[in-house]
Amino acid sequence: MKLKNNIKSTRFKTTLWYSGLFLLLEVTIGLTVYLYLKQSLETDLNHSLSKQADMIYNFVEESKVDLSSFEPDSVYSSPDELVYDLIFEAVALNPRNSYVQVELNDKMLFKTQNLVDQNIPFPNISQDKIVIRDIQNNNLSDYPIRVAYLKKNNYEITVAYPSHLIDDTLGSLTEIYIIIAPLFFILSILGGSFISAGALSRMDKITKKTDEITTKNLNEKIPGEEFNDEYGRLALTMNRMIKRIKTSLDYMNQFSIAASHELKTPLTILRGEIEVTLRHPKVSEQYREILKSNYEEVLRLINIVDRLFLISRFDNDRVSVNKKRVNLYSYLEKTLGALEYLSSEKNNPLELEIEDNIEVELDPDLMLQVFTNLIDNAIKYGYEDEPIKVKACRQNNKIKIAVINRGEGIPSEDTSRIFDRFYRVESSRSRKTGGTGLGLSIVNSIIKLHNGEIHVISEPGKETEFYFLLDSPVNH
Numbered sequence: 010m011k012l013k014n015n016i017k018s019t020r021f022k023t024t025l026w027y028s029g030l031f032l033l034l035e036v037t038i039g040l041t042v043y044l045y046l047k048q049s050l051e052t053d054l055n056h057s058l059s060k061q062a063d064m065i066y067n068f069v070e071e072s073k074v075d076l077s078s079f080e081p082d083s084v085y086s087s088p089d090e091l092v093y094d095l096i097f098e099a100v101a102l103n104p105r106n107s108y109v110q111v112e113l114n115d116k117m118l119f120k121t122q123n124l125v126d127q128n129i130p131f132p133n134i135s136q137d138k139i140v141i142r143d144i145q146n147n148n149l150s151d152y153p154i155r156v157a158y159l160k161k162n163n164y165e166i167t168v169a170y171p172s173h174l175i176d177d178t179l180g181s182l183t184e185i186y187i188i189i190a191p192l193f194f195i196l197s198i199l200g201g202s203f204i205s206a207g208a209l210s211r212m213d214k215i216t217k218k219t220d221e222i223t224t225k226n227l228n229e230k231i232p233g234e235e236f237n238d239e240y241g242r243l244a245l246t247m248n249r250m251i252k253r254i255k256t257s258l259d260y261m262n263q264f265s266i267a268a269s270h271e272l273k274t275p276l277t278i279l280r281g282e283i284e285v286t287l288r289h290p291k292v293s294e295q296y297r298e299i300l301k302s303n304y305e306e307v308l309r310l311i312n313i314v315d316r317l318f319l320i321s322r323f324d325n326d327r328v329s330v331n332k333k334r335v336n337l338y339s340y341l342e343k344t345l346g347a348l349e350y351l352s353s354e355k356n357n358p359l360e361l362e363i364e365d366n367i368e369v370e371l372d373p374d375l376m377l378q379v380f381t382n383l384i385d386n387a388i389k390y391g392y393e394d395e396p397i398k399v400k401a402c403r404q405n406n407k408i409k410i411a412v413i414n415r416g417e418g419i420p421s422e423d424t425s426r427i428f429d430r431f432y433r434v435e436s437s438r439s440r441k442t443g444g445t446g447l448g449l450s451i452v453n454s455i456i457k458l459h460n461g462e463i464h465v466i467s468e469p470g471k472e473t474e475f476y477f478l479l480d481s482p483v484n485h
């Protein structure tokens with residue numbers, strides 16, 4: 010199992026891939042060098058044989074000695090000695106131990122000592138030409154011999170060299186290569202494995218730590234985010250993800266704590282009332298009173314559950330907006346009419362101030378919820394006998410709608426938080442307003458679904474204004 014995992018690991022694959030690549034490169038370079046060297050050694054040999062033959066001819070030619078009618082004298086007893094002197098430079102100084110023959114009119118004038126009693130037959134070739142051939146002469150060598158033949162002015166010059174010496178050179182090279190190449194290959198495997206192990210051990214650390222992270226230790230971090238490379242970025246991205254999960258989880262925890270707290274209050278009241286009622290029998294009027302109070306708490310519970318349900322639908326994007334184009338005056342007049350019943354409790358008449366002919370696109374049902382919550386708050390937290398104003402006007406390219414009341418208002422330190430779920434200003438908590446702290450959060454979500462934003466301006470003891478801006482509909 011471990012072996013199977015090792016074989017599947019990126020480390021193994023990377024090492025295998027690079028080593029394979031290296032091997033391919035090694036073989037390609039080896040082959041190229043071999044072929045190039047073979048080619049250049051052959052060219053070099055051909056070139057030097059031709060050059061030597063040419064030089065020999067030039068030496069005998071330039072000497073102007075008439076070799077065809079050689080007569081022995083006190084200096085040279087044979088033409089061989091004379092020719093040797095003439096071509097000394099071309100033969101003795103030649104680094105290669107080549108075979109040389111010089112013939113004139115088919116008569117052998119000179120041949121090097123290494124030919125002893127051998128002759129290399131001169132083929133029938135055209136004048137002034139150098140011909141290069143490989144011949145097999147077992148008396149001279151077991152291997153082929155490379156020969157350059159030059160025929161010029163009755164001279165026949167032969168220069169030869171055993172071509173297997175090239176193969177010997179290449180053979181030595183191949184031997185060295187065969188020893189060195191596997192060494193390099195093994196080194197490349199070890200090096201590749203070492204390098205990838207170094208890089209991938211960081212990956213292993215990330216995997217191990219990620220495996221350890223649960224909801225209990227979301228404060229911990231994946232190591233290595235300080236490095237500015239792929240692994241560093243991976244660690245950073247994962248840490249950001251963990252942070253997001255932690256925020257959501259914290260939020261869900263707070264939400265469930267707050268929700269159970271809110272649900273607990275009416276349930277505790279209900280339980281208390283029922284317990285007291287059951288302790289002693291009561292007259293029917295008393296039962297009526299208790300049931301009335303029970304009923305109010307049940308309504309409060311239903312209200313909380315409804316709102317929680319609505320909020321969870323917002324959170325899961327399950328609320329669809331069905332916008333309709335409406336005349337704002339008609340819409341508001343109808344909506345405020347429907348909410349008139351709220352105003353009687355503390356004598357707060359609803360007043361509408363609106364510019365003419367404003368058209369707007371909104372979801373009438375969702376917006377009814379917005380106005381219900383805002384007007385309900387304005388009444389709950391406002392002074393008695395004061396009107397509640399709903400104002401609507403055009404502002405730049407938008408439509409501004411505001412709900413204004415006079416009352417104690419909202420302290421400036423609370424204004425940024427009143428749209429949070431379950432947040433209630435301290436003074437409202439103690440007061441028996443029956444709030445849940447969810448109303449403005451719902452309002453905020455609905456306005457956002459209409460691409461708007463809600464704001465509050467409050468002067469404690471004077472006016473509190475909640476306003477939002479909606480897009481003006483585009484005229485087609």
Ligand code: ADP
Nearest residue numbers: 386387390418433434437444445446447448449
């Ligand atoms: P609640 O159910 O408590 O009314 P909301 O989310 O509707 O919850 O409001 C949050 C808090 O904002 C309220 O508890 C109250 O303290 C404050 N608030 C809202 N509207 C007004 C207002 N018109 N005047 C003063 N305070 C307000």
